[in-house]
Structures are given as C-alpha cells and as structure tokens.
Amino acid sequence: MTRHFFSLSRLTDNRDGAVAIIFILVAVPLLLAVGASIDFIRAYNDRIDLQSAADSAVLAAASKYKHGMPEANISSTVNAFLSANGAPETAIAGKPEVSSDEAELCLDVADAVPTTFMQVANIQSVPISIRSCAALPGVKQLEIALVLDVSSSMIEENRFAPMQTAVSGFLHAFSSNAALVDKTKISIVPFSSRVNIGMGNTAWLQSYNGAAAVPKRWTDPKSVYTSSSYKLGYWIDGVTPVMSTSTNYYWMGCIEPRADVEVRDAGAIGTYGVSDAPPTTSAFVAMDANPKSGTSFCPPPITPLTGDFTYLKNVVTQLTSEGSTRLDAGVVAGWYTLSPKWKGVWGDKSSPAVASDSVQKVMVFMTDGEMNTKYDPSGKFDWICSQSPSSACNKVATSAMQAACSAMKKSGIEIYTLSYSSDADVVNIRNCATNTAHFFTASPATIKTVYETIAAAIRGDTLRLTQ
Structure with a gap:
C-alpha cells in the first residue's frame, strides 16, 4: 500500500496561492469601482462647468434676441459664448428652441467625458447632457420714471453728490445692457417745492385769477433779478432760464400742484388733483400765480421718457438742489411721464406707450424728507x-400723495421707494411702494448699492434663467 505524505510547508504554499487568487478576484472589482467613482466625479464636475457655460450662452443669446431672429444667428451667439466660458470643443449644442409665444429660449448641450479607469471595463466615456432656458426680453419694453428729491436738505446734508453717483450708476445698468438699451426709456423728475415743466411747454398753462398764463419773470427774468449778484443761465434744453447766485438757484417753469389750485377754488381736492389728466384736459397754473410762493425755489425741468442715455446722464450731472419738499408733487409728476394719457403731449419720441403685457412701467421715488407744505400766511x-x-395741511398733502400712489399701482405701474435719511417719512414712503420688498432705506454710504439692487430687480423681470 502506497502512503502519501504532505509536508506542512507544501500546505502553506497551497493556502497562500489560494489567498492570492481570492485577493485578485476581490481587488480587481474593488479597484474598478474606485476608478469608476473617480471617472464619475470627473464627469459630474465637467457637467457643472458645462451647465455654467450653457447658462451664460443662453442668457447672452436671449439678450440679443429679436422677433423672428434666424436660428443660425442664435446658434452663432450660443457657440461663441460656450467657447468663451470654457465649454470643451467636444460639446455639442442642439438647435436653440424658441417657445411659440417667444417668451423663452431653451438650449440642450451634450458632451462625453473620456474615462481613465473604466476603460478596463471597455467603457470609453461617460455621456453628460444639460438643458438651460432663459426668459426672452424681446417683447418687453421698459419705461422708468426716476423721481428725485432735490430739496435744499439734499445739498446741506451732503446727500446730493452720492445720489447723483447712484443714479448715474442706475442709468449705466441699462445703457450697458445690450438686451435692454434699445427697449428702455427713462424719465427724470426732479422735485422740491414744486415741479418744473420747462419753458418749452408753456402752452400747457392757463391764465389764472387775472395773472398771465406765462409770467413775465419767466420770459424776462432780468427784469426781476436786477442785482449784479444774479447770473442768467439756461438748462440743457436750451430754453429754460435760471437766475443763480453763489448759493441759490431760481429756475423758471414751475407749476402749482393741481391739488392746491382745486383747494383754493373749491375748498377741497377735486377731479384732477391726484390724477394723470394731461394738460389738454386740465391746464396748469404757473407757480407765480400764487403771490405767496411765486418766487419760491424751483427745481430744474422734468426730462420726459427718452432712450438717449448720454442726455440722461448729463441731466443728472447738471441737477441743482434748493427748496422745500412736496412729496405729492413729485409722485404725480412721475405719473405724468408714464401715463398713456400723455401720449403725444411730451412729444412723439417721449410718448409713454399704451399699457399692455409687453410694456413694464416703473417709478423709482427717492426722498430724504417728509411732507413740508408752507402754511404761514x-x-x-x-x-x-x-x-x-x-x-x-401736511396731512392733506400726504393723503393726496397716497391717493396718487394707489391709483398708479392700480393702473399697473410698479413703484419702488427709497427713504434716504432718518428724517424721512418712512411710513408713507413705504406705503407708496408696490409692497414692502419694493421699499428701501439708504444713506450716502449705501445709496449706490440700493440703486444697483433696484436696477437688478427691474432687469431681472425681463432677463433671467428659467431652467
């Protein structure tokens, strides 16, 4: 009988071999799984980058979109921005899709990320795809009234220059936006004791209480301001005079608030005091018809809606600061520049559009004070x-202001308001706004940021990602 003997060393060798085989069988899938996770992480990171590039591309294409634009033109913008924002050359953009109502532009972009570890399993790449959509502003027209308190406290408290810088920045936010510059018109409405319609609009005036419709002080200011301390100048419209000294400005062209005329005539505010009626319906009365306030400080003229941003920026630079604060006069005058009832009144190029879904009307109202009517006989x-x-009587004027704000909001005008000092009437300024999110407080240090925030909010209503 043959006997077989196994040595301990041979048994050990056999066990080590088995362990090695088992290790290999376990390690290969484990390493493959680790490698696959690394490949997928790379693909995930590339997908995030591709999404960012696609979002930039679709926003750029949306900003340049015009009604009926050929697909090839949209694709050209998309491809340029995909490349500029780091999308790989292998990325493929699908055909841009414009919704049937031209409200949205969508884009699908796909790519394949090469693998490293997963090639062991004969997987050469990981496909990624994203979809990005943006609202189209092509059918949206913006009309914005910037109503600016230029009362004497603005200059006295060093708030005036920061306001000018902030408003100039606001204008730049639209003039530098290719999507909006051709679709945006802005008016500038300075107010203090009154508002100024400008000498180019004296046909809007009526004779009142025996006084001439157009005062001699306006047409011949040197006959009133005879002292050598006064210097005659003109607003940038070339026709509205100002007599100025080293400290004061006396502009021509201001009107009495309609509410004041109605109270004087009938004892109460009537039909037109807080309405947007054009002068063809209810003519204005020159400020000089009130002998007690006829030579009060008057701000520079209203600039009606215009898309000439160079002129608008010049207006802001040339503003002056004098007078008390009639909040109601500023609000109602802002309404005059936005109301469709004034179509053709300001001139064809400055005509407010008829309200529709394709027109967004906004008033941005700023003041550093509270209602300051003059009541000393x-x-x-x-x-x-x-x-x-x-x-x-401040309460009467404030009530008129709120009535005008309410009527504007009902007509579809969006209202942002800024309280620009601790002395301002925060409650009534906030109540005038569309809602609490449209109300802001500001200081000379923050007003630029506030105007930037409002500009971004207005732009965001017309150009934004939707997916």
Missing part, C-alpha cells in the same frame, strides 16, 4: 393749506 404759503393754515 405771513410768508410762503401753499394754497393746499388755505383751509387750515397750520401743519395739519
């Missing part, structure tokens, strides 16, 4: 105070 006297010559 022995000095400056606003007719709105004629029934109660005391500070109580």
Whole structure:
C-alpha cells in the first residue's frame, strides 16, 4: 500500500496561492469601482462647468434676441459664448428652441467625458447632457420714471453728490445692457417745492385769477433779478432760464400742484388733483400765480421718457438742489411721464406707450424728507393749506400723495421707494411702494448699492434663467 505524505510547508504554499487568487478576484472589482467613482466625479464636475457655460450662452443669446431672429444667428451667439466660458470643443449644442409665444429660449448641450479607469471595463466615456432656458426680453419694453428729491436738505446734508453717483450708476445698468438699451426709456423728475415743466411747454398753462398764463419773470427774468449778484443761465434744453447766485438757484417753469389750485377754488381736492389728466384736459397754473410762493425755489425741468442715455446722464450731472419738499408733487409728476394719457403731449419720441403685457412701467421715488407744505400766511404759503393754515395741511398733502400712489399701482405701474435719511417719512414712503420688498432705506454710504439692487430687480423681470 502506497502512503502519501504532505509536508506542512507544501500546505502553506497551497493556502497562500489560494489567498492570492481570492485577493485578485476581490481587488480587481474593488479597484474598478474606485476608478469608476473617480471617472464619475470627473464627469459630474465637467457637467457643472458645462451647465455654467450653457447658462451664460443662453442668457447672452436671449439678450440679443429679436422677433423672428434666424436660428443660425442664435446658434452663432450660443457657440461663441460656450467657447468663451470654457465649454470643451467636444460639446455639442442642439438647435436653440424658441417657445411659440417667444417668451423663452431653451438650449440642450451634450458632451462625453473620456474615462481613465473604466476603460478596463471597455467603457470609453461617460455621456453628460444639460438643458438651460432663459426668459426672452424681446417683447418687453421698459419705461422708468426716476423721481428725485432735490430739496435744499439734499445739498446741506451732503446727500446730493452720492445720489447723483447712484443714479448715474442706475442709468449705466441699462445703457450697458445690450438686451435692454434699445427697449428702455427713462424719465427724470426732479422735485422740491414744486415741479418744473420747462419753458418749452408753456402752452400747457392757463391764465389764472387775472395773472398771465406765462409770467413775465419767466420770459424776462432780468427784469426781476436786477442785482449784479444774479447770473442768467439756461438748462440743457436750451430754453429754460435760471437766475443763480453763489448759493441759490431760481429756475423758471414751475407749476402749482393741481391739488392746491382745486383747494383754493373749491375748498377741497377735486377731479384732477391726484390724477394723470394731461394738460389738454386740465391746464396748469404757473407757480407765480400764487403771490405767496411765486418766487419760491424751483427745481430744474422734468426730462420726459427718452432712450438717449448720454442726455440722461448729463441731466443728472447738471441737477441743482434748493427748496422745500412736496412729496405729492413729485409722485404725480412721475405719473405724468408714464401715463398713456400723455401720449403725444411730451412729444412723439417721449410718448409713454399704451399699457399692455409687453410694456413694464416703473417709478423709482427717492426722498430724504417728509411732507413740508408752507402754511404761514405771513410768508410762503401753499394754497393746499388755505383751509387750515397750520401743519395739519401736511396731512392733506400726504393723503393726496397716497391717493396718487394707489391709483398708479392700480393702473399697473410698479413703484419702488427709497427713504434716504432718518428724517424721512418712512411710513408713507413705504406705503407708496408696490409692497414692502419694493421699499428701501439708504444713506450716502449705501445709496449706490440700493440703486444697483433696484436696477437688478427691474432687469431681472425681463432677463433671467428659467431652467
């Protein structure tokens, strides 16, 4: 009988071999799994980068879109921005899709990320695809009224120059945007004691209480300001005079608030005091018709809606600061520049558009103060105070302001408001706004940021990612 003997060393050798085989069988899938996870992480990171590039591309294409634009033109913008924003050359953009109502532009972009470890399993690449959509602003027209408090406190408290810088930045936010510059018109409405319609619009005036419709002070200011301390100048419209000294400005062209005229005539604010009626419906009364306030400080003229941003920026630079604060006058004058009832009144190029889904109307109202009517019969006297010559008439004027704000909002005008100092009437300024999210507080240090925020909010309504 043959006997077989196994040595301990041979048994050990056999066990080590088995372990090695088992290790190899386990390690290969494990390494493959680790390698696959690395490949997928690379693919995931590339997908994030591709999404960012596609978002930039679709926003750029949306900003340049015009009605009926050929697909090839859209694709050209898309491809240029994909490349500029780091999309790989292997990325393939599908045909841009414009929704049937031209409200949205969508884009599909695909790529394949080469693998490293997964090639062991004969997987050469990981496919990635993304979809990006943006709202199209092509059918949206913007009309914005910038209503600016230029009362004397603005210059006295060093708030004026920061405001000018902030408003100039606001204008730049639209003039530098290729999508919006041709679709945006902006008016600038300076206000203090009154508002100024400009000497080019004296046909809007009526004779009142025996006084001429157009005062001689306006047409011949040197006959009133005879002192050598006064210097005659003109607004950038070339026709509205100003007599100025080293400290004061006396502009020509201001009107009495309609509310004041109605209170003087009938004892209460009537049909037109807080309405957007054009002068063809209800003519204006020159400020000089009020002998108690006829020579009060008056701001520079209103600039009606225009897309000439160079002119608008010049307007902001040339503004002056004097006078008290009639919040209601500023609000109503802002409405005049936006109301479709004024179509053709300001001139064809400045005509407000008829309200529709394709037109967005916005008022941005800024003040550093509270209602400041003049109620002292022995000095400056606003007719709105004629029934109660005391500070109580501030409430009447404030009520008129709120009535105008409410009517504007009902007509579809979006209202942003800024309280520009701790002295401002925060409650009534906030109540005038469309909602609390449209109300801001500002200081000289923050007003530029506030105007930037409002500009971004307005732009965001017309150009944004939707997916």
